[in-house]
Structure formats: structure tokens, C-alpha cells
Amino acid sequence: MTADDSSVQARYRDVFAIGEFRLLFLDSVFGSAGLALQILALSVFVYDRTHSALMSSIAFGAGFLSQVMGGAAFGSLADLLRPRVLIVAGDLTQAAVAAVLVVAGLPPAGDIAVVAAAASLQPVFRAGREALLPDLLTADRYVLGRSIFNLASPGAQLTALGLGGVMLEATGPRGVLTCTLVSYLLGALVIRIGLRDHPPRAVSIPARSLLGRSWRNNVALLRDRRVRSLLLVQWIPVWLLVGAESLVIPYARDRGGRGGTVGWVLMALPIGMLISNATVGRLFSARAQERLVLPLCALTGLPLLVFIVHPPLWGAALAFGTASIGLGAPVGVQAVFIDSVEEGLRGSLFVLRGTGLTTGQGLTPLLCGTLATFSGPAPAIAAAGAAIALTALLFAGPASSGWR
Numbered sequence: 001m002t003a004d005d006s007s008v009q010a011r012y013r014d015v016f017a018i019g020e021f022r023l024l025f026l027d028s029v030f031g032s033a034g035l036a037l038q039i040l041a042l043s044v045f046v047y048d049r050t051h052s053a054l055m056s057s058i059a060f061g062a063g064f065l066s067q068v069m070g071g072a073a074f075g076s077l078a079d080l081l082r083p084r085v086l087i088v089a090g091d092l093t094q095a096a097v098a099a100v101l102v103v104a105g106l107p108p109a110g111d112i113a114v115v116a117a118a119a120s121l122q123p124v125f126r127a128g129r130e131a132l133l134p135d136l137l138t139a140d141r142y143v144l145g146r147s148i149f150n151l152a153s154p155g156a157q158l159t160a161l162g163l164g165g166v167m168l169e170a171t172g173p174r175g176v177l178t179c180t181l182v183s184y185l186l187g188a189l190v191i192r193i194g195l196r197d198h199p200p201r202a203v204s205i206p207a208r209s210l211l212g213r214s215w216r217n218n219v220a221l222l223r224d225r226r227v228r229s230l231l232l233v234q235w236i237p238v239w240l241l242v243g244a245e246s247l248v249i250p251y252a253r254d255r256g257g258r259g260g261t262v263g264w265v266l267m268a269l270p271i272g273m274l275i276s277n278a279t280v281g282r283l284f285s286a287r288a289q290e291r292l293v294l295p296l297c298a299l300t301g302l303p304l305l306v307f308i309v310h311p312p313l314w315g316a317a318l319a320f321g322t323a324s325i326g327l328g329a330p331v332g333v334q335a336v337f338i339d340s341v342e343e344g345l346r347g348s349l350f351v352l353r354g355t356g357l358t359t360g361q362g363l364t365p366l367l368c369g370t371l372a373t374f375s376g377p378a379p380a381i382a383a384a385g386a387a388i389a390l391t392a393l394l395f396a397g398p399a400s401s402g403w404r
Contacts, residue, residue, distance in 0.1 A: 023194045030187035032156035034180045041176035043249045046108045053250035057369025060246035062112045063119040065362020083128040090125025091188035098181035154270035165263015217348035229398040234330040237300040243364030244384035251377040268317040272324025280328030289332035298392040300326030304385025307378040
């Protein structure tokens, strides 16, 4: 964007006019589709072999929790390696995982271990793409580009889950995992052929200095009551909704749902996310978005209370689709979230937010799966919904003071 047109608001075609952005967008779409297919196939595969809601939930969250360890241990590699190398390596690693799941014939615990081990490096690989975006998109183009990525992820998941559910009927989990393999290979091919070989961001980073500073920044951020509230209101609803989502497959299987039906129920979540991303950030003013935070938090949980009465599968899909609309709540705190710390801590703030989201998405399937072992999937889903709804009450005080 030149000095002459800097005052003109960016449009979608302005962003897609940048060739390298289109490549990153395609890679993101292939990656989101591949991940959705992997989670669907592995969770169904594990549940059908073990008939354990706990094991199925662990399979659902296996790719999340280990990312915390990898991000902490290897995060500096994102600045030391070339972005193209990182992105291609990430896609090929996930493709290799899919290949192992298809051909190795490991027991369920072995499949889960392979997924968790590979996921530990994903924060580094993902950072290659994330760090490149600000270099390609300036000013409001970057904001619009991030919005496009936010819409692309649930859109890709929606398509993948619909096709994956049909494929489960025809080919079983291994056929779906083969599609995962192809999806990641396509992403790697697009980036390797089309993306320029951008240089690394740093020549060397003193490991002790980096780790020490990261630790001090995280402690300082979490000690700040305002920052802590803003982080938790963005974390808790997502954590618990993912925990509830991890029980969809056991619930659907227990009610006689076949592969296609399971896929349709899971598709309800990205549909709700698409509606939320397309409306909350565009149809409401900044002040209205802030006022919507607590109602949307409550909306994320309340529909799940219907599981108390064990709804039919179409009712389960409607409940999850409605609940996921509430995931637009964090939009209302973004402005105050950015302003909650000095500029020198903003990078650490966003890393901490991402790490916290990943950690919770790995832990809550384990917790919800454990509860489901004793109560069954439906009561555990309803309990997660009640806990999300209580989040709105928990943050009534900070919200009333404008999160100050």
C-alpha cells in the first residue's frame, strides 16, 4: 500500500492480489482440512476399537496438549529457520503422521502417542506462517488478512467433516486418514513451489536469555488482574466447548450414529463459528461488541444443557451449532486486550494467550472423557455447558468496569 492510498480501507481483493498471501491461505486451508479429518478419523477409530469415551476424548485432544511443551522448548527455532523451510517441514511432518496411522497398524495408545509427538513441534512450524503475514500485509490489510484466515479455518473444517463423514461410511477411518495425507502433501507442494525463500529473522538467540525473559514476562502478565481476566474470558469457553466436543463421537456412536451422521454433528461447530466470525466483528460497533461478551459466553454453554435429556442427533447438532456462535465473544475484548500491556510485552501476551488456549484444549477432553466414563457422554457434555455459562457470572465484575 503506497502513501497515496494508505487512507483507503483495504478490501478482500486487495489482500488476495498478493500472490504469497494466496499461497499461505491455501496452505492454511489444506492444513485445517487435514487436521479436521485426522481428528475425526482417529477419534472414531479409537472409540470403535476400545468403546471408551475417555480414550476417544484423549485421541481428540492428543494434538493439542503436547504443543505446550514444544512451544516452550523449541520456540526460538521459529526465528532461526527460514519460513518456507518451517512451513514445508510442518506439512510433511503431519503427512508422515497420517501415513503411519494408515499403514503401521499400531494399537490405539500407539496412534495417540504418534500424533502427540508430532504435534509438539507444530507451534514452531505454525510460527513460520504467522510471522510471515505482517511482512506481506501492511496496516489494515493485515487485520483483514487475519479475518480471512479466521473464516477459512472453520470453512475448511466444515467441508472436510462433511466429506469425511461420507468417507467413513465408504472406506472407514483409514480412507479418511489417506485424505489427510493428501491434504498436507498439497499444502507442502504449494509452499515449496510458490513461496519465496525468505531469510530467517535472527542469526542467533542466546537460549538462557530467551527462556529467562519469557518466564519473567509470563509471570508478570499472569500477576496482572486485568490481563488475567482478559485471558481467562478468552480461554475458558473455548476450553470447555472443546472438551464437550470431544464427546460427540461417543455420544453419536452410543445412539447408533454411523460415520456420515457423526460427521454431520461435528460440522455444526464450524457452521456456528462461521456465523459468528462473519457477524459479530462486522455488524456491531466496538461498544456493542464489548457489551456482547458476557451474553455470548453464556450462549456458548446454555445450549449444551439440552444433553440432560439425551437429545436425538439432529438436536445434538443444533445445540453444538448454536453454542459455537458464542465463540464470537473474544472479539469484544480485543481492543482492550491489546491496550492492557505496554508495547514491549505484546508479543509475550499473544504467545501466552495461544499457549493457554492450546493447553486447555488438550486438558479438557481428558477431564470430560474421565467424567463421561462415570456418567456417560450426555451428562458430561451438559456439565461442560453449565460450567461455560457460569463463566458469564464469573466475569460480570470485570465486564461492568470495562475490563479496567
